[in-house]
Amino acid sequence: MSEQAIVVVGAGLAGAHVVQGLRAEGFAGPITLLGQESELPYDRTKLSKEYLQGRMDRTAIRLHDETWYVDHEVDLRLGTVVESIDRAARTVRLTTGETLPYHRLVLATGADSRRIPFPGADLPGVMALRELGESDALKDLFAAGGQLAVVGAGWIGLEVAASARQAGMTVTVVAPNVQPLDNILGPRIGAYFADLHVRNGIDLRMGVGARGVLERDGRAGGIVTDHGDIAADAVLIAVGAVPRVALAEQAGLAVDNGVLTDERLVTSDPAILAVGDIANAHNTLLGQRLRREHWDNALRQGALAARTILDLAGTYDWQPYFYTDQFDLGMEYVGNNLASDEPVVRGALESGEFIVFWQRDGVVTAAMNVNIWDVNDTLRGIVGRRVDRERLVDQEIPLADLP
Incomplete structure (x- = not known):
């Protein structure tokens, strides 16, 4: 079985599109898709937009229903955690003790929300947004109303702030930079996004650093900043993401701001590929390495990984793309x-x-x-x-x- 078996670790957009691409290209061998969450693979980008706003339900954000995996003979294992990789034996070991052989292995382990190690960060009511359950928790918060403090004025922070405000919450956003998104779009266009949020009732406080979370009755009661305290009923930490590379590091793969790959998404081990949020891949169009945490990249890299496995033409040769909806x-x-x-x-x-x-x-x-x-x-x-x-x-x- 190991001579033909494909194992994909990570059942997000990228991982699921590897599987979809393999079957679409005619691969008939065994495929195992391992997902740490208990949910069917879904479109994570909807969590801060349509799903959070109630415009899409759980079914609508799924990539496929359960029967698709059955019909396409994909061994989908949810709630499954990979403990280690044995590159010499070409096996992955699960936390249950089971080992799975592979001919080619694809790492699509995604990213975690970046945490800030300041006082009160572990209090109940301190939230992040990376997984479906976290979006559900935010929806419950919106329904209850009140005040939300958002730490971070990047894409996730601004999208959640807009959704919370449209749901009727009072929202304060704090970030240390001069304008929202100015590290990406520059100050002039960042100022446009600032004006958008202020016009829609967001209390936007730029040039303000968060120093901790206030405690109230054993829960988050706001944030401590270098410009004074801000009361809130919940706190969202939205200061970026970090690639999940622990498994790759354990296996001895080359890692630097993600898992290093070539233009075909092959890692330092020819039998292992990396895709999506963790792939720091060589882009042939731009002549440089890129690691992008975007929807379009996950879809395209998933399809490219499938073609690489099947020795079909294709390289990482496209421009990055992303989109946002705010107010x-x-x-x-x-x-x-x-x-x-x-x-x-x-x-x-x-x-x-x-x-x-x-x-x-x-x-x-x-x-x-x-x-x-x-x-x-x-x-x-x-x-x-x-x-x-x-x-x-x-x-x-x-x-x-x-x-």
Whole structure:
């Protein structure tokens, strides 16, 4: 069995798409998909958006129903934890003591919410958002109402803040940077997101560092900051994520901000691949390593890993993509800009419908469409091209004619 068996550790988006890709490409051998959560594989990106807002239920965010795994002869094991990997024997050992042989192994173990080791961080009422149960807990909180304090003004923090505010909660967001997302989008576009949240009733406090969690009746009662205390009924810590690399480290794989892979997602062991949030992979289009925690990357890398296993053509050769929904803002982004790259706005920010290009030395490094739809594929074709700034802002020139 081990001569053909594929074992995938991690039943998130990336892992499930490895399995889906293998069957779609005609692989008929045994596949085992191991998931640490007890839930069927689901779309994690919905947890801070549609699912949290009640616009999608548990069934709608699943990638497949249970019968799909049966019909496609996938040995899906939920609530299963892998203890170790024996690379010499080509086996994985489960915490139950069972060992599973593999011909090729795929690590899709994802990431954990980053924790802050400050006083009170372990109190009841201190929340994070990475798994379905955590989104359920936030939904219960929304239903009860009251005050929510959010530590962090990144994508998850802002999305949850918007959802909480739309549910009727009083929301305070604190973060040490000057503007939300300014480490990604730069200060000008970060300021646009700040204004969006303030206009919608968020108490946004930038340049403020959290120092601890206040205790009230044995639970979180707010946060301590370097600008005073902020009362709240619950606290969300949303300061990023860290890749789950303990299993890879135990196996002796090369690790540096994730599991290092080549352009085919193969690790330092030719029999083992890594995909999704943990893969620090060589991107052939950009000529550098990238580790991205986004929906699009999980889907594409899952499909690429399947093709790699089957010795079919394909490399990690696409631009990063992500999207967000906050209040009345819907946005798609493609590219890989630096925060220091110059933002060029096509349209007017105050209209709420515009496109942003980022440029470095005249080359478009990324593009973002805000409340303008069906243009992202066109923007993808512009990213990486040298385009005069005057052409980018001239709305009389069709997007397709810019490059």
